[in-house]
Amino acid sequence: MKLTPLATFVALSLSAQANAADEHTYANLSDVTTNHIYLDLNIDFDNKQLVGFAEHNLEWQNKKARKLVLDTRDLEIDKVMYQTNDGNWHRAQFDLAPRHDVRGAKLTISFKQQADKVRVYYNSLPQASGLQWLTPEQTATKTQPFMYSQSQAIHARSWIPVQDTPAMRATYTARIQTPEDVRAVMSADNTDAFIKDGNYFFDMPQAIPPYLIAIGAGNLEYKEMSHQTAIFAEPTILDASVNEFNDTQAMIEKTNAMYGEYAWGRYDLLMLPPSFPFGGMENPRLSFITPTVVAGDKSLVNLIAHELAHSWSGNLVTNATWEDLWLNEGFTSYVENRIMEEVFGRDRAVMEQALDTAALKGQMPNLEQGDTRLNLKLNGRDPDDAFSKVPYIKGMLFLIYLEEKFGRDRFDEFVKGYFSEYAFKSLTTKEFEAYLAKHLLNKYPGIVSVEKAKQWIHQPGLPKDAPNPTSNAFINVDTHTKSWLNDQQDLTSLPTSNWTVHEWLHFINNLPRDLAKDKMAALDNSFNFTHSTNDEISFAWFMLAIDNGYTGIDDALAEHLEGIGRRKLIVPLYKLLAEKGQKEWAHAVYLKARPGYHPLAQGTIDAIFK
Numbered sequence: 001m002k003l004t005p006l007a008t009f010v011a012l013s014l015s016a017q018a019n020a021a022d023e024h025t026y027a028n029l030s031d032v033t034t035n036h037i038y039l040d041l042n043i044d045f046d047n048k049q050l051v052g053f054a055e056h057n058l059e060w061q062n063k064k065a066r067k068l069v070l071d072t073r074d075l076e077i078d079k080v081m082y083q084t085n086d087g088n089w090h091r092a093q094f095d096l097a098p099r100h101d102v103r104g105a106k107l108t109i110s111f112k113q114q115a116d117k118v119r120v121y122y123n124s125l126p127q128a129s130g131l132q133w134l135t136p137e138q139t140a141t142k143t144q145p146f147m148y149s150q151s152q153a154i155h156a157r158s159w160i161p162v163q164d165t166p167a168m169r170a171t172y173t174a175r176i177q178t179p180e181d182v183r184a185v186m187s188a189d190n191t192d193a194f195i196k197d198g199n200y201f202f203d204m205p206q207a208i209p210p211y212l213i214a215i216g217a218g219n220l221e222y223k224e225m226s227h228q229t230a231i232f233a234e235p236t237i238l239d240a241s242v243n244e245f246n247d248t249q250a251m252i253e254k255t256n257a258m259y260g261e262y263a264w265g266r267y268d269l270l271m272l273p274p275s276f277p278f279g280g281m282e283n284p285r286l287s288f289i290t291p292t293v294v295a296g297d298k299s300l301v302n303l304i305a306h307e308l309a310h311s312w313s314g315n316l317v318t319n320a321t322w323e324d325l326w327l328n329e330g331f332t333s334y335v336e337n338r339i340m341e342e343v344f345g346r347d348r349a350v351m352e353q354a355l356d357t358a359a360l361k362g363q364m365p366n367l368e369q370g371d372t373r374l375n376l377k378l379n380g381r382d383p384d385d386a387f388s389k390v391p392y393i394k395g396m397l398f399l400i401y402l403e404e405k406f407g408r409d410r411f412d413e414f415v416k417g418y419f420s421e422y423a424f425k426s427l428t429t430k431e432f433e434a435y436l437a438k439h440l441l442n443k444y445p446g447i448v449s450v451e452k453a454k455q456w457i458h459q460p461g462l463p464k465d466a467p468n469p470t471s472n473a474f475i476n477v478d479t480h481t482k483s484w485l486n487d488q489q490d491l492t493s494l495p496t497s498n499w500t501v502h503e504w505l506h507f508i509n510n511l512p513r514d515l516a517k518d519k520m521a522a523l524d525n526s527f528n529f530t531h532s533t534n535d536e537i538s539f540a541w542f543m544l545a546i547d548n549g550y551t552g553i554d555d556a557l558a559e560h561l562e563g564i565g566r567r568k569l570i571v572p573l574y575k576l577l578a579e580k581g582q583k584e585w586a587h588a589v590y591l592k593a594r595p596g597y598h599p600l601a602q603g604t605i606d607a608i609f610k
């Protein structure tokens with residue numbers, strides 16, 4: 001058949017589309033996709049390498065295709081074998097292209113005939129962007145080494161040769177070998193890891209995108225919290241974590257009731273070392289959690305609600321590209337807040353909304369205009385470089401806006417329907433917009449127009465009529481703050497005895513940035529902020545102190561910066577120190593802290609001191 005020029009154009013753009021949609025992958029999805037991955041890896045702590053092979057079960061989409069293209073970054077490829085349907089294995093030719101700064105190195109594997117299975121024998125390198133390796137001395141118990149992965153957004157390729165795009169899904173199994181006294185866990189069925197013997201088998205029978213493949217290994221013990229939830233952690237922090245997070249089962253029940261049954265079986269938590277660069281990561285069946293939220297009073301457990309919420313928004317219904325991140329994070333921030341309301345009450349949920357909104361408004365002026373759109377335009381940049389609160393909090397505010405306009409009943413029905421319609425699928429913002437128009441905006445016409453939704457999704461900044469969550473508790477804090485600042489009330493008479501961490505955070509964040517020295521000293525004397533045991537309060541206080549040129553925090557600040565590697569709690573401090581003429585001091589602290597940081601944090605902070 002001869003195609004007309006127009007038909008040729010349409011055919012070509014269709015065949016290019018599958019991966020043209022995600023600019024961060026080299027994968028030729030329209031030719032071939034992986035539907036199952038088997039990992040056979042040895043965790044070599046001495047050389048900081050994973051060594052073994054990844055086997056892909058292939059599903060050919062194009063009869064003529066003879067090539068499989070995988071994403072890699074800093075992998076050493078030993079050989080590639082493929083199996084034909086007669087069961088025989090053959091060596092495959094492969095070509096590893098030069099390393100691209102953002103996307104890594106394209107691995108092209110050529111076959112003589114379409115293979116069912118292909119095995120890539122490889123090892124990762126110590127600098128793998130998606131792995132952190134800790135020596136025993138860098139861990140809490142100091143007896144065994146520790147390693148873990150962080151694959152989102154495009155780091156799975158630094159430890160697995162894979163079609164590294166959230167547009168594709170595969171089930172996976174894995175056999176992992178470690179030293180005998182080290183337990184390994186993965187984002188999968190972990191029951192085999194209950195016996196610590198250095199040899200572990202994992203099974204993830206539900207299809208997931210590669211950024212959710214995850215591994216951790218170290219001196220891990222575990223403790224059940226409920227029939228469905230347990231915690232894996234180093235022994236020193238296990239009990240405290242169990243006490244902090246023992247509402248997890250209640251969170252699951254509430255979410256089931258609102259949005260449909262949890263789809264993944266167990267929901268366990270893995271406590272990571274303090275150097276974990278994020279608060280949490282929603283690896284399926286096993287969320288990865290920073291120890292900086294173990295505050296002793298459950299004040300920061302919205303993080304668990306957040307990672308749990310991803311079991312619906314993100315893991316079940318997935319953004320097709322990293323420009324659609326708000327579909328993951330905005331929905332998750334919204335669901336997180338609904339869970340908090342159910343489990344801890346409306347007042348706390350509104351306080352969290354208000355703190356988040358203030359943080360968004362504080363950050364937005366420092367962002368490129370374009371990066372304040374929900375539907376991001378990355379233009380080839382690393383997704384990490386455009387990371388901000390926008391997909392999270394602007395996304396959440398958009399959904400709160402819709403909830404307020406349509407009413408909770410209609411909106412809940414819409415969200416539940418959306419999760420079920422797109423379960424185990426990936427979608428783009430464009431597809432979401434069509435779904436939204438059909439199942440909400442046009443279903444109940446005259447409430448929110450399609451244009452209005454487009455403004456939220458595609459225009460920079462916040463619409464003028466965006467929700468502005470207000471907490472009565474915070475209004476009360478403001479009143480007292482004012483009277484103290486005006487010398488009408490002294491600190492000891494402020495009614496702080498039953499303030500929650502949220503009220504304290506609101507208090508500190510809203511103090512003037514030109515407070516007199518004696519006022520700063522009075523605050524510290526009364527409330528001992530410099531030595532707070534809550535990492536969020538420490539962070540807020542250090543930001544205020546640096547901004548005000550308040551001295552006397554240096555030792556505590558250095559300890560904070562050297563002790564934790566969660567980017568959110570350290571990067572803004574380094575930036576502010578550099579801006580406020582303390583670059584040299586900050587750099588000296590950084591040089592000491594740097595070896596303990598994750599490669600992602602190192603990258604971000606290196607840029608500040610460059």
Ligand code: BES
Nearest residue numbers: 152153278279280281282302303306568
């Ligand atoms: N999935 C994110 C972490 C992430 C996002 C990693 C994008 C890489 C690229 C995780 O669920 C998250 O959002 N964590 C937040 C939690 C907070 C909003 C409660 C964090 O780490 O601070």
Ligand code: ZN
Nearest residue numbers: 306310329332
């Ligand atoms: Zn998230």
